[in-house]
């Protein structure tokens with residue numbers, strides 16, 4: 477009996493206080509199209525009018541409420557804010573700049589600096605000017621130069637004091653959604669091979685912008701935010717499920733990231749795609765790694781049937797049916813550091829669709845423990861950005877997926893803090909969190925491979 481008690485004490489996970497260093501980035505993340513409203517010159521606006529029941533419309537009317545929304549950030553006590561610029565508003569027609577939009581962003585960014593909130597600025601968060609889409613988007617040979625010009629303009633004239641920049645948000649989702657599933661612009665459903673050329677286009681645009689920006693200011697920190705998921709085999713006895721889970725992990729999670737280090741894009745999906753190409757100017761074009769982490773998928777794979785692959789999820793789930801799995805964030809942080817030991821890591825998105833705020837507080841706590849624990853074990857995580865400030869236009873889900881720390885009412889545009897906003901604020905004010913540590917990473921990695 478005594479021995480059992482002793483062993484329980486030894487092996488039970490005892491809560492610990494995980495402290496963030498004083499310069500840790502406490503952050504919330506947003507995207508312009510989802511919040512600002514009236515992004516009428518963008519490809520997404522056009523797509524919404526043609527195909528969706530609900531359009532982004534005036535979204536959260538953030539465009540007209542930057543003072544009010546900066547106040548919300550101050551109330552949370554965050555010291556960083558990840559936001560995006562809308563290229564379609566800055567350059568609504570090719571080569572023609574909109575000075576009102578430029579002044580608007582200058583004002584918003586000045587406001588953040590004034591309140592000691594550091595902006596982390598995304599240049600491309602899923603949307604592009606409609607003129608660029610009409611020219612072929614990332615398949616157009618002039619796209620890298622156009623993107624680099626826009627990026628250079630932004631660092632010179634819009635946010636010269638911002639040091640952390642994201643060129644692209646979630647390239648795999650952006651291109652997979654547009655050219656494989658064909659559910660978002662440019663709506664070109666096709667075989668998995670269709671993603672190769674636009675992905676190469678994005679890599680080229682990223683590299684062109686990276687070099688142009690560094691040429692202007694070598695001290696900038698530039699990176700990409702990657703959507704990272706845990707892919708696990710559905711049946712642990714099935715070699716097919718294992719093979720596919722591993723292939724998805726390599727292609728979806730790591731292929732683009734690897735390319736930013738090596739210059740070589742390698743995609744391998746069993747029975748569907750094998751590709752390798754080298755673009756030298758892409759080598760070593762990231763100064764940090766941005767991780768957007770939400771969930772885990774269980775992969776069931778039958779290579780010889782028509783419906784080859786089925787994705788499953790487990791409880792507990794969000795309103796969108798995404799499994800809540802904080803251990804996955806902990807594992808991915810460790811794995812990323814093992815693969816890229818030279819690079820700092822930022823958690824650039826992590827959040828939950830939870831309309832009634834029943835699970836968000838616990839979600840926040842466990843994912844912040846995962847982040848700070850990994851940090852305490854040597855992973856150089858420098859920021860945690862919660863997705864998102866307030867409910868907004870959640871792309872294909874319209875307004876019904878509610879990810880906000882603040883509830884947003886679309887008819888009155890009022891913002892109301894949810895109880896979880898207070899929980900996040902208290903964590904920030906305490907500079908850390910008490911929580912049960914996660915299982916050490918080496919053991920768990922085997923589990924999700």
Ligand code: FCB
Nearest residue numbers: 507645646703863870871
């Ligand atoms: C991410 C997107 C972000 C938001 C969240 C829920 O994939 O980057 O804009 O839609 O998912």
